[in-house]
């Protein structure tokens with residue numbers, strides 16, 4: 001390379017808005033292949049409990065639907081996702097004009113920020129809530145109002161309501177929340193929605209809803225019918241086992257849905273993802289199996305944490321947040337030792353929780369491998 005062409009790392013060649021330059025990179029769970037390379041391990045022996053995926057993998061019904069749809073991939077997908085929307089509309093008994101499809105529900109969160117937020121406006125969300133909220137807000141040049149969490153690391157809805165400013169246009173609520181696994185009762189959410197000014201749009205992110213005990217679930221489409229400023233976000237990435245295909249959707253009244261769709265790229269959900277999602281949504285047996293595997297795995301993990309006298313946050317999702325030490329390097333240290341043992345979990349220092357690890361609930365033998373490696377890692 002000639003001198004003239006050499007990159008100058010300290011100067012900016014390209015112009016970009018300050019809020020874009022300042023965006024932190026999203027830190028994903030380490031892929032198995034990367035850990036295998038880094039630590040010289042056989043990828044087949046590595047256990048990944050880092051990204052809240054379904055340990056059962058994808059449902060066989062979805063796999064078959066993908067095979068059947070393969071021949072259609074030479075053409076663009078249906079930009080309006082008619083068949084998938086029809087399936088979702090029937091599930092909630094809502095019109096198709098109330099549905100937005102997303103490339104994962106991450107896409108829905110970004111569409112909401114793009115549609116309802118801009119420079120000079122703000123969004124409210126809780127400390128220790130999903131890391132994409134601050135990214136989506138900053139990416140559109142808006143201001144984040146981060147509300148301190150409760151002592152149990154959950155959302156403080158009263159404080160969130162009090163934090164709403166004149167320029168606030170969006171509120172994110174995750175229920176259950178990631179990475180804490182905390183849960184808000186339907187009554188608490190309902191009174192929050194009732195007290196909100198209608199200029200403020202609420203995104204209720206229910207990525208982990210299917211893991212709730214049936215008696216804790218609330219049919220949030222009922223709230224959507226009452227509140228034109230509510231967007232409920234759901235995903236096929238967790239309990240439905242389709243994380244790699246990227247499908248999510250939003251439920252909202254027609255006006256909010258129309259706005260979300262105006263900022264959506266037309267072909268954001270691909271042919272195979274649409275076909276697989278339809279099959280997965282109809283596969284009630286797979287969902288039931290997922291639920292019971294998760295309950296059993298949760299009991300297995302928390303029994304071990306109790307034996308090891310580790311503090312954990314009671315979780316309503318498919319993961320558990322556990323405190324692995326008192327010093328600020330505890331999470332990183334224990335994580336590194338677990339990686340050397342071939343177990344991938346998620347350090348959450350980027351959430352401001354450097355003493356904690358988030359552990360996704362796996363199959364029995366996967367949880368057992370983590371439980372096996374943990375005592376040594378704690379001593380590291």
Ligand SMILES: Cc1ncc(COP(=O)(O)O)c(C=O)c1O
Pocket residue numbers: 051052103104105106107130174176177178205207234235236237243246247248
């Ligand atoms: C609370 C929450 N919302 C949304 C998402 C986004 O998931 P996806 O884009 O795979 O639907 C996640 C993923 O971890 C999450 O934890």
